[in-house]
Amino acid sequence: MNFSGVFSPIPTPFDDRDGVDTARLKAALAKWVATPLSGFVVLGSNGEAALMDDFECDQAIVAARDAVPRDKAFIVGTGRESTQAAIKATKRAAEHGADAVLVRTPGFFKSQMTNDVFVRHYTAVADASPVPVLLYNFTAVTGVNLQPAAVARLATHPNIVGMKESGGDVAQVADLVSLTPPGFAVLAGSAATLYPMMCVGAVGGILALANALPEPCVRLFELARAGKHDEALALQRELVPVARLLGAMHGVPGLKAALNLLGYDVGVPRPPLLPLSESIVPALREALAHFEEMPA
Amino acid sequence: MNFSGVFSPIPTPFDDRDGVDTARLKAALAKWVATPLSGFVVLGSNGEAALMDDFECDQAIVAARDAVPRDKAFIVGTGRESTQAAIKATKRAAEHGADAVLVRTPGFFKSQMTNDVFVRHYTAVADASPVPVLLYNFTAVTGVNLQPAAVARLATHPNIVGMKESGGDVAQVADLVSLTPPGFAVLAGSAATLYPMMCVGAVGGILALANALPEPCVRLFELARAGKHDEALALQRELVPVARLLGAMHGVPGLKAALNLLGYDVGVPRPPLLPLSESIVPALREALAHFEEMPA
Amino acid sequence: MNFSGVFSPIPTPFDDRDGVDTARLKAALAKWVATPLSGFVVLGSNGEAALMDDFECDQAIVAARDAVPRDKAFIVGTGRESTQAAIKATKRAAEHGADAVLVRTPGFFKSQMTNDVFVRHYTAVADASPVPVLLYNFTAVTGVNLQPAAVARLATHPNIVGMKESGGDVAQVADLVSLTPPGFAVLAGSAATLYPMMCVGAVGGILALANALPEPCVRLFELARAGKHDEALALQRELVPVARLLGAMHGVPGLKAALNLLGYDVGVPRPPLLPLSESIVPALREALAHFEEMPA
């Protein structure tokens, strides 16, 4: 299993009764699998997994697994606050066909989350997991930082194969790459940082924007991998504003609104999240239109 | 139902297989119900609810309800990230005999947590709840702040009867009290702030320290309520250091270690939390010993 | 010298050429000295000292000293980033007649500002100062926290007589009071927190609001000191909103706008600070009008 490439953390559509809408999930995936994306993450932050219960998580995994062909990576988000819950979610995901799991750090008990705590937590998950484990650091959401020193220790575990780093601190990513073995896959967490993160050794990204603009994101990856730096830089600059609109600025409401504009029919976020304010939609439409006209 | 008084957010004992230990939970409660505490919160932050699944939550509620007499308030923590999950947990708690629920703010999607989002979330929960709802703001854990302006709007709901504020900002508590009707119960979230919070209008507290030192905490409350300010101040000062040891500094590991020292047999925290480092225990023992010798 | 009471950190008027306007400074002080305030701080944060050079500081000190009678405390802000500059400013202030100095923590090199660094800095200043020294912690501005443990060490210095704590964390103030000797004067840094801070042992405050509403601030102090807690609480609640308007929300621009409304003629802030937006003035006027009608 190769974790180099561009992966999209897909959203979860909900139906009129606020349940998981597996039909719309499959319909959206049918479109995504036709793109050059390397694979998919279900139940990531953008999948609103934090708002779903275990049964709903299983529904989403089973439906998505059904829709993703074997030549695309199928990754499931299984981070939980307790070690035992993360292990259970990981085992369930593997039973349902996950190729790998993406395990966000716990963060509720912030003052207790030392390097040692993280090493024990992830070691226990990786020991128990039937499939490879990807670490996941998302400080802006969790309020804790999985430091390179802890990752260096974890990267020696045979079942821990990589990491998604959603922070923008490129020096931390350079550190991560330096402190981990060559095969350890460091993945960028935002299209706004993909190219510079690849410059310091990231091998791809799990990018919310890749749901909306898969071709440009994959093109950026290919340009960076091929060492076509001038073209990569030009494309990176074009992607930064729209990546910010769908990411840091408007989050899941922005992502779902963008996808609906592009014909993906993914509905609205689950409460307490509100749909994107109508006043933002024109700016979103304009930002996306720019890329629709670009050659693939 | 009167929410004035001192309530303890009880810890959840786990057994050797890392399951909920209802026997030890009942045994500990049997001791606590003999104290002058006004009531109990199960499944709060200190109850490690963030580390438990729905079934385990039900186990803890049922066992605790069994052990708490009707003349003590029995409050259940039912905060969840999604509105529908918070409603389900609230209804279950009510079915199992909760007198009220304590609902922590969602906080995962931080940038989206506006006043409007909080008002919709809590209004939906309160509309659906068979029992009174207490709001719960814990910025240090959630990374979001339930502002007085939002609370002012929510306090007009007939089923929202009060709030626990775990932050130390006494001006915010003064604001809360000013902006809410007289019967709205503002409760301090730490024994380190109980007396000054009562000075600006809080009517009690939900205090981790009250698990370990119920009498001194209740005495502080009584002194403050009776307007015996000099004595209250003297006792408040004595309580600040030990409140910090069990609270901000060592969290659940500190609380459970303290209770084990005092004979409560509540075991160790659930992983990824680690037991309190042995090197801290002597300081904890000394801080507690000071109060054991004090007259009740 | 007794540092119990209410002190106002006076603003510095600037003239049309953006120089210190000593005439207007004296005129404003002539009004303030007729109020029941216990004394004044020149060149505090609200005095825009951070925007003034040493010569201008001397101008302001000399003019203010001239206008303040000997029965009011005359305190000068002399905090600087370097120890030697803080010492020089302190000596100059003493030469010009300061009764005491208020020395804000350095904070530029945040990661280096350990307890030891603070203890050395303040010890050197206090050793060199001809007048008593008040410590000053203002984390929201400096980004560093002068912790109670460091204050406890400094409070043993015979020339360090008290501290202004501008943070809202009432537990930290309770800690400060507990860890320092009885004569050490802890002063609140905001009218929004004066009463609860006094409940835990503060002996007064240095309050921006006291420039605009000296009588209500002094009345609150007197009520708290006399143990008239119900009345203190009622007045504290009334003062919180206007204290926030002039403090955390609108800063120096808000304070100067309020004073101009009240007839103090203190002009506009020095650039880069902008005058208060006109759109805020009506709310400010209304908040102040409430107190004009109150009995003194």
Next chain:
Amino acid sequence: MNFSGVFSPIPTPFDDRDGVDTARLKAALAKWVATPLSGFVVLGSNGEAALMDDFECDQAIVAARDAVPRDKAFIVGTGRESTQAAIKATKRAAEHGADAVLVRTPGFFKSQMTNDVFVRHYTAVADASPVPVLLYNFTAVTGVNLQPAAVARLATHPNIVGMKESGGDVAQVADLVSLTPPGFAVLAGSAATLYPMMCVGAVGGILALANALPEPCVRLFELARAGKHDEALALQRELVPVARLLGAMHGVPGLKAALNLLGYDVGVPRPPLLPLSESIVPALREALAHFEEMPA
């Protein structure tokens, strides 16, 4: 004047009486001017300008100007909290021969520092400055962020020619480059981020590490500029740990200790800064030794 390249923000040596030691400053510069560095910044953050008065600043400028040949850029840090002080410092620096000034954002009155305030401040400085102005954003120190939207407005000023961005957020740098005209020079603020920042369009850096390791830093710049990405990446990775040691971890004490080890004789930091703890020196020595053996 071309601001592409590697510049070092030189430290200021102090003598036994804690005065500016111009002789040692010149001696150190005599060594630095023989390196391939493109130029020097005096009175930057690393120059401890925050701890110096105006007269001392003049001393340092005059001494350094004397030691820097005309074919190296000679840049002076002139950021001040007030607009008028920044203008005065800028004019003095120009009179003393500065080729350009580097103007850190004000940050004391954090809540008032809006985009409009920054635009007015820098426009006033640039209007008055006889020499080109470089903006300087250092959020970790100032607590405020000079956002790309404000920089975009300022970059149209004919006398504002570039910016030093000391944050590690590579997406913000990509934004800066996208929103400013081609000739606007964006410079990295840390050797830990130089290569990835150049990947997104930075044209060089002002790097504390360049004081200690000028050749490796310049080599990294040259590799990045020449599009030798594999070699640049390899060198970047080697530099990250030592850049962190001298930068975020140990600040000016770390930088001065490193330079003393390398024979530069720059003395110790000015109080309240303490010299680097002796316990850190061996790690510093080892980190530096690695590069001494590398081919230049």
